[in-house]
Amino acid sequence: MQKSEQMVRYGSGQGVERPLGRSIQRGMLNRCPNCGTGRLFRAFLKPVDACAACGEEMFHHRADDLPAYLVIVVVGHVLLTGYMLTDMAFRVSPWVHLAIWVPIAVLAALVTIQPIKGGVIGLQWALKMHGFGGHDDEAADPGTDSRRGGPAA
Numbered sequence: 218m219q220k221s222e223q224m225v226r227y228g229s230g231q232g233v234e235r236p237l238g239r240s241i242q243r244g245m246l247n248r249c250p251n252c253g254t255g256r257l258f259r260a261f262l263k264p265v266d267a268c269a270a271c272g273e274e275m276f277h278h279r280a281d282d283l284p285a286y287l288v289i290v291v292v293g294h295v296l297l298t299g300y301m302l303t304d305m306a307f308r309v310s311p312w313v314h315l316a317i318w319v320p321i322a323v324l325a326a327l328v329t330i331q332p333i334k335g336g337v338i339g340l341q342w343a344l345k346m347h348g349f350g351g352h353d354d355e356a357a358d359p360g361t362d363s364r365r366g367g368p369a370a
């Protein structure tokens with residue numbers, strides 16, 4: 218077998234080193250996606266720089282706005298369904314609906330944002346994005362260095 222053939226790996230079998238589902242699940246449970254033991258968050262939405270149990274570096278993550286978007290998608294659908302169902306069953310004024318659904322929306326967003334952010338970090342770790350695979354994002358992008366400064370420089 219040639220050396221290049223050994224390097225190629227397709228799909229995700231049992232022996233895969235970073236299973237996607239398990240990594241997302243561990244992240245959503247506030248656990249390190251690598252070992253599943255150490256905590257992922259040191260504060261509400263502040264991930265640890267590195268896992269206290271296994272030392273896996275976590276500062277690479279770039280969850281950015283994605284957790285917030287996902288919270289809006291999930292909470293929005295659930296609340297809209299709840300609003301429409303209760304509006305069909307009970308005829309109440311829009312002010313009553315506002316008084317009910319706005320606090321529920323705030324609470325639901327606060328409850329879901331940390332697990333969803335953990336899941337996003339687990340996803341990025343599993344897919345070796347943003348330096349989680351041991352390489353730098355900047356080095357992998359050929360367009361960043363050569364075009365900086367323009368032709369006059």
Ligand SMILES: [Zn+2]
Pocket residue numbers: 249250251252253254255268269270271272273
């Ligand atoms: Zn760990």
